[in-house]
Structures are given as structure tokens and as C-alpha cells.
Amino acid sequence: MTNLFALIAAAGTYATALMFGTLGETLTEKSGNMNLGVEGIMYMGGIFGLIAANRYEALVGEAASNGFLAILIAIIGAFAAGAVAGLLFSFITVTLRANQNVTGLAMTTFGTGVAKFAGEHMRNALGGYVSVSNHLKASFSLKIMPSFLQKIPFVGKILFGQPHFFYLGILVAVLMHLFFTKTKKGLYLRAVGESPVTADAAGINITKYRYLATIIGGGISAIGGMVYTMTTAGCVWIEASLGGVGWLSVALVIFCTWKPLNAIWGSMLFGSLMIMYLWIILPFFPTELYKILPYVVTIVVLIIASMRNNKEKQPPANLGLNYFREER
Amino acid sequence: MQNCAIELKNIRKTFGPVVANDGINLQINRGEILCLLGENGSGKTTLMNMLSGIYQPDSGSIYANGEEVFIRSPHDAYKYGIGMIHQHYHLVDVFTAAQNIILGLDEKMDIAAVNDKVKDICDRYGFQVDPRKKVYDMSVSQKQTVEIVKVLYRGAEILILDEPTAVLTPQETDKLFAVLRNMRADGKAIVLITHKLAEVLSVSDKVAILRKGKYIATVNTKETSQQELTDMMVGHSVTLNIDRPKYDKPADKLIIEGLTVTDREGIKRLDNVSFTAKTGEILGVAGIAGSGQRELLESITGLYPITSGSIKFVNDKSENIELVGKTPMQIRQVGVGMGFVPEDRLGMGLVGSMGMTNNMMLRSWRKGKGVFFNKKEPENLANKVWKDLEVVTPSTEFPVRRMSGGNIQKVLVGREIASRPPVLLTAYAVRGLDINTSYAIYNLLTEQKMNGSAVMYVGEELDVLLELCDRILVLCAGQVSGIVDARKTTKEEIGLLMTTVGGSKEAN
Numbered sequence: 001m002t003n004l005f006a007l008i009a010a011a012g013t014y015a016t017a018l019m020f021g022t023l024g025e026t027l028t029e030k031s032g033n034m035n036l037g038v039e040g041i042m043y044m045g046g047i048f049g050l051i052a053a054n055r056y057e058a059l060v061g062e063a064a065s066n067g068f069l070a071i072l073i074a075i076i077g078a079f080a081a082g083a084v085a086g087l088l089f090s091f092i093t094v095t096l097r098a099n100q101n102v103t104g105l106a107m108t109t110f111g112t113g114v115a116k117f118a119g120e121h122m123r124n125a126l127g128g129y130v131s132v133s134n135h136l137k138a139s140f141s142l143k144i145m146p147s148f149l150q151k152i153p154f155v156g157k158i159l160f161g162q163p164h165f166f167y168l169g170i171l172v173a174v175l176m177h178l179f180f181t182k183t184k185k186g187l188y189l190r191a192v193g194e195s196p197v198t199a200d201a202a203g204i205n206i207t208k209y210r211y212l213a214t215i216i217g218g219g220i221s222a223i224g225g226m227v228y229t230m231t232t233a234g235c236v237w238i239e240a241s242l243g244g245v246g247w248l249s250v251a252l253v254i255f256c257t258w259k260p261l262n263a264i265w266g267s268m269l270f271g272s273l274m275i276m277y278l279w280i281i282l283p284f285f286p287t288e289l290y291k292i293l294p295y296v297v298t299i300v301v302l303i304i305a306s307m308r309n310n311k312e313k314q315p316p317a318n319l320g321l322n323y324f325r326e327e328r
Numbered sequence: 329m330q331n332c333a334i335e336l337k338n339i340r341k342t343f344g345p346v347v348a349n350d351g352i353n354l355q356i357n358r359g360e361i362l363c364l365l366g367e368n369g370s371g372k373t374t375l376m377n378m379l380s381g382i383y384q385p386d387s388g389s390i391y392a393n394g395e396e397v398f399i400r401s402p403h404d405a406y407k408y409g410i411g412m413i414h415q416h417y418h419l420v421d422v423f424t425a426a427q428n429i430i431l432g433l434d435e436k437m438d439i440a441a442v443n444d445k446v447k448d449i450c451d452r453y454g455f456q457v458d459p460r461k462k463v464y465d466m467s468v469s470q471k472q473t474v475e476i477v478k479v480l481y482r483g484a485e486i487l488i489l490d491e492p493t494a495v496l497t498p499q500e501t502d503k504l505f506a507v508l509r510n511m512r513a514d515g516k517a518i519v520l521i522t523h524k525l526a527e528v529l530s531v532s533d534k535v536a537i538l539r540k541g542k543y544i545a546t547v548n549t550k551e552t553s554q555q556e557l558t559d560m561m562v563g564h565s566v567t568l569n570i571d572r573p574k575y576d577k578p579a580d581k582l583i584i585e586g587l588t589v590t591d592r593e594g595i596k597r598l599d600n601v602s603f604t605a606k607t608g609e610i611l612g613v614a615g616i617a618g619s620g621q622r623e624l625l626e627s628i629t630g631l632y633p634i635t636s637g638s639i640k641f642v643n644d645k646s647e648n649i650e651l652v653g654k655t656p657m658q659i660r661q662v663g664v665g666m667g668f669v670p671e672d673r674l675g676m677g678l679v680g681s682m683g684m685t686n687n688m689m690l691r692s693w694r695k696g697k698g699v700f701f702n703k704k705e706p707e708n709l710a711n712k713v714w715k716d717l718e719v720v721t722p723s724t725e726f727p728v729r730r731m732s733g734g735n736i737q738k739v740l741v742g743r744e745i746a747s748r749p750p751v752l753l754t755a756y757a758v759r760g761l762d763i764n765t766s767y768a769i770y771n772l773l774t775e776q777k778m779n780g781s782a783v784m785y786v787g788e789e790l791d792v793l794l795e796l797c798d799r800i801l802v803l804c805a806g807q808v809s810g811i812v813d814a815r816k817t818t819k820e821e822i823g824l825l826m827t828t829v830g831g832s833k834e835a836n
């Protein structure tokens with residue numbers, strides 16, 4: 001039992017990366033845009049976040065570098081990279097009306113390619129590897145909650161023993177939930193994703209909403225990539241290690257039935273499933289099989305949701321479809 | 329002129345090679361109900377879409393209150409007080425009525441105030457809406473009401489309704505018309521598109537007629553007749569009658585005994601239904617909407633779970649084959665064809681982006697042997713439907729989605745009839761079809777019957793049932809309240825049976 005709580009607590013770091021990836025894609029998909037380029041976007045966030053922090057430190061010097069500023073700059077760097085990717089995706093699908101699935105897959109290839117190129121380029125330029133100083137590394141993984149809270153039996157570590165990004169993720173999830181359910185703009189955004197004809201007839205600017213949601217969504221997803229490199233991967237660029245996080249986020253969006261609040265516990269669950277092989281070792285059970293568990297769970301959820309035919313748990317009705325007023 | 333709200337002058341609109349509207353002049357007045365009449369594909373929806381900002385005319389001008397206006401988007405349309413209720417509703421399913429109503433408005437999201445205002449509008453014109461109800465929980469007519477309230481909430485002075493009655497029961501239609509009359513009294517201008525001439529004559533003040541995209545004339549309803557309107561619509565004099573030949577050797581084809589079904593909530597939808605459908609006969613099914621017509625057809629085709637009872641199909645060798653327990657596909661192979669016309673035409677059995685030929689193939693591909701499909705047969709079928717039902721389309725390859733509402737339906741029904749099943753089930757086959765085509769369908773059904781098919785026809789209009797069918801089965805609350813000889817019965821008798829549970833089983 002203790003083992004289980006320890007497992008969940010340890011999954012928090014990995015879960016945070018997933019949480020951002022999922023929240024960003026949720027925002028995008030609510031507008032009806034299905035950006036399958038999350039994998040590429042998170043790769044870009046991973047490298048550009050790291051480069052931003054690294055450049056900041058090189059600029060001001062190791063001694064003068066401030067942990068809080070470094071985090072802020074890493075967030076901005078990653079967000080900007082993801083936003084550019086989102087902008088590109090919107091331009092190709094909304095303005096040029098290209099097929100969203102094809103464009104998304106191309107974005108994945110493009111994003112991973114750009115990230116790998118940038119990583120390699122920096123490695124050569126810096127001679128060795130890209131990283132930040134130890135004291136900045138510590139700031140990125142800082143556990144900010146008071147230690148007496150962490151000592152609460154069982155759940156203390158899970159709830160309060162996480163790095164700050166985790167709580168930032170929860171904040172984003174809560175804000176997004178409020179945005180969707182309580183604000184007019186959120187209602188309009190959902191209308192655009194559910195039924196663009198209706199939204200258009202009501203005078204809502206479909207193009208504007210789709211662009212903005214996809215750009216901001218891309219930015220948020222990219223922060224997830226940055227969180228991964230700066231925490232789980234220990235602030236060094238290891239190309240292969242980010243692989244699959246984006247796809248897992250896409251699956252998690254479905255698992256959470258497009259509800260931001262579900263992303264909080266959903267990412268913890270997926271995170272735990274992903275690192276389970278380190279904690280629960282069954283003989284003759286290859287570790288790779290553990291890693292497909294999140295996908296298995298997603299499929300099960302999909303089946304249950306469609307069997308129940310619950311209208312509230314369905315994807316936005318126009319997900320993946322472009323809108324053109326005169327087409328019918 | 330003070331009274332004139334909207335005037336259209338010399339409007340033309342084309343879609344590639346298709347000329348949808350040409351030389352249209354139209355005047356829409358306040359305090360008047362104007363009916364727009366025309367055959368399927370004559371350009372009614374297209375014309376109204378130009379008023380609601382969905383399309384822009386290629387040439388011609390639109391005047392609102394005497395001034396020329398350009399309506400570039402639906403938002404613009406609202407600015408000029410124009411609101412349209414489309415053939416396919418524009419509502420977000422997962423939102424409540426209130427959320428749908430305030431969509432896109434510049435006011436604060438204050439649900440309580442919205443609810444009040446909605447209630448106000450409802451009281452004024454006499455309908456009911458629960459602002460908190462989600463759209464997916466609503467019936468078709470409730471959805472339509474939300475659409476109307478939405479348009480009124482935005483302060484529309486000119487209301488356009490595209491075939492609002494096609495999916496309503498006669499009772500719901502009466503309610504809608506009462507509302508429309510209240511709006512007219514309130515000084516609003518109303519444009520109504522419908523194919524039902526009886527409705528046109530009962531509710532409108534003026535009728536404007538389009539034919540093949542061209543404007544023909546506007547006449548005063550009081551000074552016209554059903555025959556004159558039909559002639560103007562078609563362009564030449566037509567005789568509308570159905571002959572009802574008698575088939576000489578009728579034999580039992582479908583024997584249904586004690587059929588009982590219950591829905592998910594455990595309510596009995598069909599209760600101990602027994603009857604026989606014979607070859608060479610059209611068996612009409614009458615009843616107030618929701619009396620079990622849909623469940624009956626779905627049970628026969630294997631789409632509805634059956635609690636008890638039996639459905640036997642008599643094949644050519646006079647063997648009885650039990651259909652209960654078979655899958656829909658097996659039932660189809662036995663020879664039961666269904667021409668069911670759903671509310672969402674594209675949702676059922678047609679692929680919108682494909683043309684007629686390929687859609688015909690969807691129905692028949694199982695028959696072919698080998699890897700490659702045979703395109704000859706579906707092509708012939710498509711051409712037959714195109715010709716027989718006068719489908720308005722540039723070619724059999726033209727995507728069905730782009731065709732007009734009624735023409736999509738012709739493809740759907742035509743395909744079913746043309747595949748000549750031994751048992752042909754049809755429900756609401758003429759929904760949304762113009763009067764000329766409706767009669768073409770009636771004649772096709774009669775042709776099938778004379779070929780020895782057993783035809784079942786679920787319909788709403790009693791006059792048609794009386795003229796078309798050989799026998800009429802009347803359902804009331806899921807029970808058979810009577811089976812009568814259509815040649816001998818009266819509208820009154822059927823009307824009475826429709827409201828008497830159980831009825832008196834004398835005929836048959």
C-alpha cells in the first residue's frame with residue numbers, strides 16, 4: 001500500500017508534463033481543431049525552453065542568475081515555440097483549408113525535426129551538451145510546499161511533495177474549466193467546436209476563435225515539453241527521452257473527455273501507469289507492456305463512453321472538420 | 329411603400345454550372361405571411377440564404393426599408409432584422425436552450441435575465457420553452473421552437489422559415505401556425521417555405537412561385553386554388569390522381585402475430601400487434617405520431633429489440649421464415665427493404681460527398697462477386713431514379729450533399745424502391761417532396777405493388793392514405809385499433825380509430 005502512494009507521488013513530475021500537454025490540446029480541440037502535432041510541439045517546447053534558460057544564464061552569468069527569472073524565461077521560450085507551431089497549423093487548416101489530420105501529422109514530423117536540429121546545433125555551438133548550472137536545476141525542481149504538509153501520512157507526498165510546475169498546471173486547469181463553463185467567450189469557443197454553422201449564424205468569428213485557441217493551446221502544450229526536459233530529464237537535452245509524451249497527451253485528452261479538471265487526476269493516473277514498471281516488477285512481464293497501459297485505459301474509456309451514449313462525454317461535434325460557409 | 333420590409337430585384341446566383349436563382353423579384357411585407365412555393369431544387373432555400381447572409385448574390389440588389397443593403401454575413405442579416413430558421417437546425421446540441429439563445433450576443437451572460445426575456449417572448453406569441461433544457465433532450469418541434477425564440481430574441485422583424493412543417497406532426501403544425509398568426513398580428517413579416525398546398529392555402533396571405541430558379545409570379549392566396557398553384561409551379565397543366573388497380577392473386581407475405589416491444593425505460597411501444605401484409609397490396613399505417621409506427625417498421629427490419637411475438641416472411645416456395653432473431657442484414661437478404669425517411673436525410677444511408685451512382689452502389693455491392701465492383705448496374709439504377717423522379721442535378725456524379733433537400737430525399741427513397749424488394753416498407757416517404765414528385769412516388773409504389781410486392785406505407789396525410797392504400801392499419805398507443813378497407817372507409821372512421829385504444833377489430 002505504501003508502495004502505491006510512493007508510486008503516485010513519484011509520478012507527479014512526469015504527470016505535470018502530461019498535464020500541460022493535455023490542457024493545451026484540450027483548448028485547441030474545443031475550437032474544433034484537432035492538432036495531432038502535439039508530439040512535435042512538445043519537442044519544440046522541450047528544446048526551446050531549455051535553450052531560453054541556458055541563454056539567459058550565459059547572458060547574466062551563473063552567479064547572477066535568478067531561479068524565478070530563469071523559470072519565467074523558459075516558460076516564455078517554450079510557449080512562443082508552441083504558439084508559432086499553433087499559428088502555422090491554423091494557417092494551413094483554417095485559412096488554406098487543408099486536411100487537419102494530415103497537417104497535424106506533418107506538424108509532428110516538422111516539430112521533432114526542428115527540435116532535434118536546434119538541439120544538435122546548440123550542442124555543437126556550446127561544445128558538449130546543453131544544460132544549466134546546478135543551482136538553476138535545483139530551482140526548476142524545487143518543492144515549494146511547506147514540509148509539515150508533506151509529512152501528512154500517505155497523501156502528503158502526493159499532494160504537497162510536487163515541484164511548482166505541478167501546482168501551476170492545476171491552476172491552468174482550474175482557470176480553463178472556469179473559462180469554458182462560466183464565461184461568454186468560453187461558451188462561444190465551445191459553440192465554434194460543436195457547430196460552426198450555428199456559431200457563424202450567431203455572428204461569432206470562427207476564424208478568430210480557432211486561431212487563438214490553437215495558438216494558445218500550442219503554447220500551453222509546449223510548456224509541457226519544457227517541464228519534461230527541465231525536471232524529469234534533469235535539464236539536459238536527450239533527444240529520444242521526450243518521445244511519445246505528446247501522443248500520450250493526445251490520448252489523455254480523450255481519456256479526460258475534453259474536461260480540463262479531469263486532466264489533473266488523469267495525468268497522475270497516466271504518469272503512474274508509465275512508471276509502474278519501476279515499482280511493481282512482475283517476473284516475465286516485459287516493461288514495454290506496462291507502457292501501453294495508458295493507451296489500453298484510453299480505449300476502455302472510449303468504449304464505455306460510447307456504450308453509455310452520454311452526450312456530455314463526447315468530443316466536440318465538429319472536431320477535425322474545417323468550416324466554409326458556402327459549402328454544404 | 330411603408331409596408332414593404334424587404335425587396336429583391338433581379339437576383340441571380342450560380343454554383344459553378346448550376347444556376348440556382350435567376351431574375352428573381354420579390355417583395356416581403358410587414359403583417360403578412362408569404363409562402364414561397366416551387367418544386368424541389370427550384371432555388372427557394374438558396375434565395376432565402378441570400379437574405380440571411382449565408383450566400384451573396386452574383387448580381388441584383390436587395391432593399392431593406394427602401395434602402396439598398398449588402399448582407400455579407402448572418403450577423404449582418406440580424407442587423408437588418410432578418411432571422412432565418414433553417415431546414416437543418418442551427419443549434420449546439422450540448423448547450424441548454426438559454427445558452428443557444430444568447431450565443432453571439434453582445435449582452436452580459438446573465439442567465440436569469442435571459443430566462444425572463446425568453447418567458448416574455450413565449451407568453452407573447454404562445455409557445456413553451458424550458459430555457460434550462462439541453463437541446464439533445466428535445467424533440468424536433470421543441471428544437472424548432474428554440475430556433476424561433478432565438479431569432480425573436482435578437483429582435484428579428486422578418487422571419488424566414490424553411491420547411492418548418494416537414495418534420496412536425498399535424499398537431500404541432502397547428503400550434504406553429506397559431507404562433508405565426510400571432511406574429512403577423514404583431515406586424516412581423518413572415519416567409520414560409522412548404523410543399524404542402526393545404527398549408528399554403530390555410531395560413532398565407534400571398535404566394536410567390538419559383539420554377540427552375542426563375543421567378544414566376546406572386547398571387548393572393550384568396551384568389552387562387554391548389555390546381556392553379558400546381559400548374560404554375562410545374563409550368564404546364566398536371567393532373568394529380570392516383571390510380572389504384574386491384575392485384576388479382578394476393579397472397580400472404582408477412583405474417584405478424586402478437587408483436588410486443590418495450591423501450592429502454594420499460595414502456596410498451598407495441599402491444600400485441602397482429603396483422604398480415606399481402607402481395608399486391610399497399611397496407612397503409614395510420615396513427616397519431618408516436619403511436620408505434622416507427623417501432624413497428626424497425627422491429628420488422630431487425631433494428632428494434634423484440635420482447636415477444638413472431639414475424640414470418642413467406643418466401644416464393646411458400647415456406648415461412650421467422651424473422652425474429654435475425655440480424656438486419658439477414659432480414660434484408662431475405663427480401664425486406666426499407667425506405668425510411670429520417671429527419672436527418674444525410675445521416676441515414678447516403679454519403680454526402682459521393683454522387684448518385686456511388687450511393688446506389690452502397691446498397692447493392694454485396695450482390696457482386698469477386699474483388700472488383702460492377703458499375704453498370706448502379707449506374708442504370710441511378711439513371712432510372714434520375715429520370716423517374718426528375719432529380720435536379722447536373723449529373724449522377726454530382727455530390728448529393730450539394731443537391732437541394734428534396735432532391736437528396738428522392739435519391740434516398742428512389743434507391744429503396746428501385747431495388748425492388750419483395751417487402752417494401754416506407755415511412756414518411758414524401759416528407760419535403762414537392763407535390764409533383766410525391767405523386768411520382770405514389771405511382772412507383774403502386775407499380776411495385778402490381779409487380780407483386782407487399783408494400784407498407786406509413787403516412788401522415790389521411791387523404792393520401794385513403795386514395796393510395798388497399799387496406800389501412802390504424803395504430804393507437806402501440807395497439808392495433810383497427811384494420812379497414814381503404815376503399816370503403818372514411819376519414820372520420822380512421823380519425824376515430826386513431827384515438828380509440830384497442831378499437832374494435834372487425835375488418836381483416
Ligand SMILES: Nc1ncnc2c1ncn2[C@@H]1O[C@H](COP(=O)(O)OP(=O)(O)OP(=O)(O)O)[C@@H](O)[C@H]1O
Pocket residue numbers: 326327328343346347348366367368369370371372373374375720721730731732733734735760
Ligand atoms: N452550395 C451549393 N453548391 C452547389 N450547388 C448548390 C448549392 N446550394 C444549392 N445548390 C443547387 O442549387 C439548386 C437549388 O437548390 P435549393 O436548395 O435552393 O432548392 P430548394 O428550392 O430549396 O429545393 P427543396 O424544396 O428540395 O429544398 C439545386 O439544384 C442545388 O443542387
Ligand SMILES: [Mg+2]
Pocket residue numbers: 372373374415490732733734
Ligand atoms: Mg430547400
